[in-house]
Amino acid sequence: MSSERPIQSPGNQFTPNNPLPQEAKLPNEIATFSPEVIAEMDAHIAKYPVRRSAILPLMFIVQRERGGYLDPPGVAFLADKLGVRITDIWEVATFYSMINTEPVGKYHLQVCRTLSCKILGADKITEHCTQKLGIKPGETTEDGIFSLSEVECLGSCGTAPMMQIGFDYYENLTTEKVDGLLERCRGGGMSNGVR
Amino acid sequence: MSSESIKVTINGSDYQVEKGARLIDVCRSNGHAVPSFCYYSDLALQASCRTCLVRIEKMPKLQTSCTITCTDGMIVTTESDEIEKARRGMVEFLLANHPLDCPVCDRGGECELQEMVFDWGGLEERFRERKNYAPEKYLSPVVANDPQRCILCKRCTRVCDEWMGEDAIEAGGRGVNTVIGTYGGWLNCSQCGNCIEVCPTGTLLDGTYRHQARPWELEQTITTCTFCSDGCQMSLGSRGGEVMRAVARDRYVNGINGEFLCIKGRFAHPFVNHEERLRTPMIRYRKGGKLIPATWDQALEFAANKLRETADAHGAEAIGVVGSPRITNEANYALLKFANEVVGTSNYTATDRFSLAPFFESLGAGLATHRDIRFAKTIVLVGGEPEELQPLTGKQIRQAVRNGGAKLIVINSRAIRLQQQAAQFIHIRPGAEDAAVLALADERFDELAAKKLGVDASELSTARGTVLDTEGNCIIMFGGELSPAAQSLLAQIPHAASTDKRRFLFHPLPLYNNSVGAHDIGLMGGAHTASSLLGAAGAEIRALYVAGSFLPDHLRGQEEALSKLDLLIVQELFETETTRYADVVLPAASFAETDGTFTNNDGLVQRVRASIPPAHQSKPDWMITAALAQTLGMDFNFQMSASTVFRELAERTTAYNGMRYPLLKDETKPVQAKHAIAPRRDLADEIEALRLSIESLDETAEKIMGTPPVGHELFKPGELTGKVPQFHLLAAGNPKPPDVLISPLYQITIDAGLRRTDEAVAVAGD
Numbered sequence: 001m002s003s004e005r006p007i008q009s010p011g012n013q014f015t016p017n018n019p020l021p022q023e024a025k026l027p028n029e030i031a032t033f034s035p036e037v038i039a040e041m042d043a044h045i046a047k048y049p050v051r052r053s054a055i056l057p058l059m060f061i062v063q064r065e066r067g068g069y070l071d072p073p074g075v076a077f078l079a080d081k082l083g084v085r086i087t088d089i090w091e092v093a094t095f096y097s098m099i100n101t102e103p104v105g106k107y108h109l110q111v112c113r114t115l116s117c118k119i120l121g122a123d124k125i126t127e128h129c130t131q132k133l134g135i136k137p138g139e140t141t142e143d144g145i146f147s148l149s150e151v152e153c154l155g156s157c158g159t160a161p162m163m164q165i166g167f168d169y170y171e172n173l174t175t176e177k178v179d180g181l182l183e184r185c186r187g188g189g190m191s192n193g194v195r
Numbered sequence: 196m197s198s199e200s201i202k203v204t205i206n207g208s209d210y211q212v213e214k215g216a217r218l219i220d221v222c223r224s225n226g227h228a229v230p231s232f233c234y235y236s237d238l239a240l241q242a243s244c245r246t247c248l249v250r251i252e253k254m255p256k257l258q259t260s261c262t263i264t265c266t267d268g269m270i271v272t273t274e275s276d277e278i279e280k281a282r283r284g285m286v287e288f289l290l291a292n293h294p295l296d297c298p299v300c301d302r303g304g305e306c307e308l309q310e311m312v313f314d315w316g317g318l319e320e321r322f323r324e325r326k327n328y329a330p331e332k333y334l335s336p337v338v339a340n341d342p343q344r345c346i347l348c349k350r351c352t353r354v355c356d357e358w359m360g361e362d363a364i365e366a367g368g369r370g371v372n373t374v375i376g377t378y379g380g381w382l383n384c385s386q387c388g389n390c391i392e393v394c395p396t397g398t399l400l401d402g403t404y405r406h407q408a409r410p411w412e413l414e415q416t417i418t419t420c421t422f423c424s425d426g427c428q429m430s431l432g433s434r435g436g437e438v439m440r441a442v443a444r445d446r447y448v449n450g451i452n453g454e455f456l457c458i459k460g461r462f463a464h465p466f467v468n469h470e471e472r473l474r475t476p477m478i479r480y481r482k483g484g485k486l487i488p489a490t491w492d493q494a495l496e497f498a499a500n501k502l503r504e505t506a507d508a509h510g511a512e513a514i515g516v517v518g519s520p521r522i523t524n525e526a527n528y529a530l531l532k533f534a535n536e537v538v539g540t541s542n543y544t545a546t547d548r549f550s551l552a553p554f555f556e557s558l559g560a561g562l563a564t565h566r567d568i569r570f571a572k573t574i575v576l577v578g579g580e581p582e583e584l585q586p587l588t589g590k591q592i593r594q595a596v597r598n599g600g601a602k603l604i605v606i607n608s609r610a611i612r613l614q615q616q617a618a619q620f621i622h623i624r625p626g627a628e629d630a631a632v633l634a635l636a637d638e639r640f641d642e643l644a645a646k647k648l649g650v651d652a653s654e655l656s657t658a659r660g661t662v663l664d665t666e667g668n669c670i671i672m673f674g675g676e677l678s679p680a681a682q683s684l685l686a687q688i689p690h691a692a693s694t695d696k697r698r699f700l701f702h703p704l705p706l707y708n709n710s711v712g713a714h715d716i717g718l719m720g721g722a723h724t725a726s727s728l729l730g731a732a733g734a735e736i737r738a739l740y741v742a743g744s745f746l747p748d749h750l751r752g753q754e755e756a757l758s759k760l761d762l763l764i765v766q767e768l769f770e771t772e773t774t775r776y777a778d779v780v781l782p783a784a785s786f787a788e789t790d791g792t793f794t795n796n797d798g799l800v801q802r803v804r805a806s807i808p809p810a811h812q813s814k815p816d817w818m819i820t821a822a823l824a825q826t827l828g829m830d831f832n833f834q835m836s837a838s839t840v841f842r843e844l845a846e847r848t849t850a851y852n853g854m855r856y857p858l859l860k861d862e863t864k865p866v867q868a869k870h871a872i873a874p875r876r877d878l879a880d881e882i883e884a885l886r887l888s889i890e891s892l893d894e895t896a897e898k899i900m901g902t903p904p905v906g907h908e909l910f911k912p913g914e915l916t917g918k919v920p921q922f923h924l925l926a927a928g929n930p931k932p933p934d935v936l937i938s939p940l941y942q943i944t945i946d947a948g949l950r951r952t953d954e955a956v957a958v959a960g961d
Contacts, residue, residue, distance in 0.1 A: 094369075
């Protein structure tokens with residue numbers, strides 16, 4: 001299927017920036033991307049027999065390009081690109097803790113809270129982050145640098161407790177190690193998975 | 196599905212069942228109760244509630260009977276201590292997060308979870324964890340949501356996807372935090388409310404009925420919907436002379452539509468008790484004067500005297516009688532009898548948008564029922580937009596394609612939403628539907644038609660090929676775009692193309708609940724149409740007796756016609772454009788206040804039952820007509836009983852011969868009218884006329900691009916739906932209020948600016 005395929009009337013669907021969705025054919029605002037990014041997306045879509053199967057890789061790309069989260073124009077773009085409803089995007093996006101539907105800080109600390117990590121002191125790691133940064137899980141620091149979340153198992157139980165920042169795992173954590181990580185983040189010396 | 200029979204043993208009893216049958220259905224139909232939440236007939240399987248567990252021999256664990264297909268020799272146990280324990284455990288899990296706020300829940304008293312707990316619930320709760328809390332809110336002007344009550348059966352999401360094709364409501368989040376919701380927290384869809392209907396708990400609730408009444412206070416009356424030609428069966432819940440709600444829950448009613456209703460059927464009933472209903476008969480003693488309230492005797496006497504005067508002065512043919520496709524068969528029959536026997540005029544008609552008379556005259560095959568549509572092999576849709584104008588038909592088409600693998604051919608001038616389901620979509624120029632019919636019926640005209648339609652000739656031959664390759668039922672549907680000649684031609688196609696393996700069925704798409712009935716009674720067979728009757732007003736037509744009102748379509752361009760009449764008698768629910776010039780206005784009873792029958796587009800004659808007594812001084816239409824006849828000295832001998840009217844009607848209407856109210860009482864076994872199948876006719880004249888009219892079509896006309904938005908017809912505030920505030924909100928674009936925790940109606944003032952009154956008013960089906 002070519003990308004010029006007729007759009008499956010996302011105009012019928014809610015878009016937060018469009019108060020009169022019944023009137024509009026397309027959402028008033030729809031994200032645009034550079035040709036290189038579109039090519040990257042098309043390469044993912046080409047891998048699957050069904051277009052909408054590419055929803056996860058495309059979400060990561062849109063998240064990367066739109067400042068770390070799926071903003072409404074980005075969601076409208078995805079619905080259009082994949083030929084699904086906006087609600088379908090919402091459904092998938094809220095299922096995965098790696099996909100953010102709200103703005104997050106530059107560094108998103110995702111502390112695993114499932115069994116192995118919990119037993120080996122994930123609570124202490126979270127508590128330490130809370131004290132250091134002054135934010136509870138689910139919140140973002142005022143300067144917009146850090147967000148803190150507790151997430152379900154990240155599959156690194158042998159090295160518990162652990163957290164994920166960007167696409168990287170930081171394992172066998174102690175409070176000292178966390179301090180070091182936070183310092184490196186402040187110094188800008190870490191990848192956050194976003195350009 | 197093969198009809199091979201296999202043996203299944205359930206609780207020690209042997210049953211012969213069809214191969215491929217689902218175990219839960221077999222258990223239930225043979226009297227072995229199996230509880231379930233997430234299983235819903237004809238929807239995708241979910242198997243998430245785990246309450247339908249049964250023991251099947253040679254299988255290691257308890258199995259969910261909703262996902263098991265019966266196999267030969269299967270031995271099943273549905274009741275044992277083990278199963279009891281498992282089910283009690285499942286119900287305990289379901290209740291782990293349920294607030295148990297039944298005393299303040301709208302669903303209390305008719306809640307499936309409540310019933311399940313009566314049967315399988317424990318005496319005490321062992322979970323001590325904090326329950327998830329979420330405040331109640333609104334998802335749209337008509338859908339209220341109480342997320343914490345949800346047990347995640349996902350019936351709503353499946354119904355939204357599979358029935359409506361809208362995917363407007365989905366499950367977000369994961370694990371214990373899963374919620375049913377929408378992107379942006381506001382539901383933008385056709386607002387059918389089927390998610391409310393299938394919800395087994397009080398999670399999704401009717402926003403218009405919120406905290407209004409408890410189910411056990413309501414008197415449930417099974418009746419037929421008054422909003423479109425599909426004739427959905429529903430149950431009106433009334434209390435103290437007020438209609439509180441309309442539902443199709445299978446505990447109350449089980450008609451052709453199952454639990455399906457559309458936005459109009461479900462939410463547009465408040466017009467029945469609206470404050471603007473006409474309260475008393477009214478007389479305008481002097482042209483240009485005011486309507487003065489009067490008693491029934493005065494009004495009937497006044498009308499009768501004036502009718503006599505007109506007949507004496509200008510003859511009986513100067514009087515026109517106009518019925519309505521919105522009122523019951525009984526009412527239309529009384530009007531026809533009035534025209535024929537009291538007045539003696541041939542100038543009668545009904546205010547329908549288009550006549551089906553040419554179609555029924557040439558009818559080459561029977562009418563399809565909605566069940567036939569669901570299991571059809573090929574569906575040809577010429578014109579029309581069922582999803583907006585006949586929503587049940589739209590749903591059946593979608594399910595036929597998605598669940599039944601039917602091939603859908605859509606021939607339309609607009610890319611209607613159903614074309615997404617279509618095997619073939621022929622996008623034609625507006626107004627060229629006739630040409631498509633001509634090409635379907637006769638391949639000689641392919642080239643001509645293709646040129647005028649703006650399509651490739653091969654598209655037409657492909658469509659014809661699909662029809663001729665069908666093995667099984669081929670259903671032809673058509674909307675009001677067709678000319679009379681095209682209707683005849685289409686209706687005769689079966690004579691040429693039927694074989695032993697292929698059966699044709701028709702499904703006309705008229706706009707009104709009793710369009711087919713008005714035709715069957717013979718009211719559409721008068722000397723005039725509604726428009727031509729208005730054109731003759733003041734000339735050969737001096738007086739009109741109208742039940743209901745003329746449509747805006749009829750009045751367009753001849754708005755002054757009614758003022759030219761010597762006498763205009765109108766029986767109506769509300770003041771309308773037609774009552775503006777009326778000399779006598781008689782308040783009529785609405786569909787919720789009258790007994791009778793509607794005939795739907797399947798030809799099913801279905802009962803309408805009085806749910807409440809007639810509002811104010813109104814009377815059923817047929818009673819008014821009979822009273823007027825009485826005043827004129829003719830006793831119709833209806834004995835104040837709708838069943839007497841229907842008996843006489845059935846005797847005099849060929850298609851209804853033999854019908855009686857007792858035969859129609861069961862909505863689960865609807866009775867189809869016996870429309871006569873016309874023999875093969877020579878249609879050379881029609882074909883020639885069609886060819887000429889098609890040749891004059893514009894070859895350069897622009898095609899209409901773009902898919903019409905969901906609800907563009909459904910939300911139009913019409914004469915009846917306009918009385919419901921929610922429809923004004925939806926027509927104004929369904930704006931999301933700043934805080935949706937309180938009812939949207941409290942937050943958005945329904946001011947004049949929001950009311951869309953221009954072309955949007957009363958176009959169809961409302």
